[in-house]
Amino acid sequence: MDDGTWVDPAGTTDITFGKLLGRYKESVTQTKRSRRSEEYRIGKIMRHKIAEYSMRNLTTSILAEYRDQRLKEASNSCVCRELATISAVITHAQREWGLSINNPAKLVKKPRLPPGRNRLLKPAELDRLLHELNAERHELRSKWLVPLANLALETAMRQGELLSLLWRHVDLERRVAYLPITKNGKDRYVPLSSAAIAILKSLDRVDERVIPISQNVVLCAWPRACKRADIEDFHFHDLRHMATTRLAQKLPNVIELSAVTGHSNVQMLKRYYHTTPEELALKIG
Template sequence: MGFITERKKKNGAITYTAQIRINKGGIIHSEAKSSPDKKFLQHWLFVRERALAEHGALEALKHSGTTITAVLEWYEKDFDGMTKFGRTKLATIKQLKKSPFLAELDATKAEASDFIRYARERRASGVAGSTVNGDFIWMRSALRSARLARGVNVNLQALDDAAQLLRSERVIGPGKKRDRRPTLDELEALYRLFEKSDNGRKSKVKMRHLFLFALFSGRRQEEVCTIRWDDIDERRQGVLVRDMKHPREKIDTFCYFTDQALAVLKNVPRTDEYIFPYNSKTVSERFTKACKLLEIKDLRFHDLRHECVSWLFELGWDIPRVSNVSGHRSWSSLQRYTHLREHNPHNKYAGWWVLDELFNQ
């Protein structure tokens, strides 16, 4: 596989060149080293040939210089159109591809210390540990894809070792589950503000009924803005939520309405094929702006879904019945709410004037 040639210089000095040439499995590799010391080159040749004979060594050389960013781009190209990456996953991959550190890091030579440095720098910039944990999850998926689908000899163990240490030191980890629930005073303040803005001439996004529908149906903001009137089944008192988000896939899911959600819909005028024909990001921005104006702290639109599920359990509903409204396919996701059924059933919204107004219209 390797050989040494001798060459005499013009001054009479002797120099030697050791050469290695390999053509194996479609991989062509060659390298050489020169020295006046023949014994040194013999030793180098012996050591280098053994190293190249190891499993995956040639594959690593073939892809040497392939950055983590390049691997992420491959991952998007190879699988995104096939599996429909979710919004969070796509956003994470987009952010990772912009990292100057990962754009320089060789995927075939990266060590655990490199990934640890990346995580520490991200945390030092103010990013939450749960966000960086997500970075590691999708980096691992991309690296694993590169190894299996493209034959790149990446060192997954280095990433796993780094993640294990970082999690044990609590530098990264899963995010805390939110328990923020709006009070009746906060909901009334939002309702009055949205009612006022909806009646204004400049308002293009009507939020009053939209936010109440989200509150009593448990629908996410993307779902609220994509439900069509034709998706509603009045006989069964429910709706077909198309491409509903689930942990591993998006699938059409039929969800039942609470009486309160149905009452809201009966007050919504039909002006479009969609019930709420608005951009979901605009809805989120309007809700956030309203909370800021009213000085309502740490309340997000998604918290309305959490509030709906919590309220149903407080009414005494069991997991199967709640899941029929929320759309959860896995009942384990609802286990954290079951403590709410341990108390006597009660209705937080009993006698609430906003609902009385809706049912009496």
């Protein structure tokens, strides 16, 4: 009354959370590079009973109950992503769709995230893994798996970046590879070491892609090779951790290192750099 304004609550707070999720999924999620994972996440939330609540009745306690229930079924990091998505949907509705609603997700305590992975292979383990990935040992194995793994170790590029890398974006004379789209939405140039250049020169150009295989090939072959090599709990993405740790020894400057690896901030870079007290003792003399 003092401001001379009035908002009809029936048009905002009575809308169900499920309708907001559906609208967000159709209009916002489709514009994101990570739309597949977010579509799956939103679809899972829409099948939960919290989607039936109106925004008037969707409270912090209800979302806290949802969090506790999901923690019995999923990991802490998975639940954190779901809560972040819920908060993002409501915030977007507030800012972009002009809905006068509260965001109870901002007050929900997030589960504690687990520490970053620190699984690095010893030289003997790496040799066994590359030996098992070698196509010459079995006619059904892809010949692209070994160069893919070696390029990941030399460049610290992500699996998706390597599988989408095109020959026209590789300049062997300048020793750089151009990535027009990366995980954080920015393009970047990746410097290529002499070993990376040698790997690229040894590859057959059978396609516009440098590594002409699908992600599904890697998903199927990787755990099998690890099992044959008697290596437990090692993911393809752990190669990026190993590569970052190696590069840090050559590039002590954090800004230069992040420019190579493509990390958007130093805090995230720290999760990928792993060293030992013995190595640090040698450095300080």
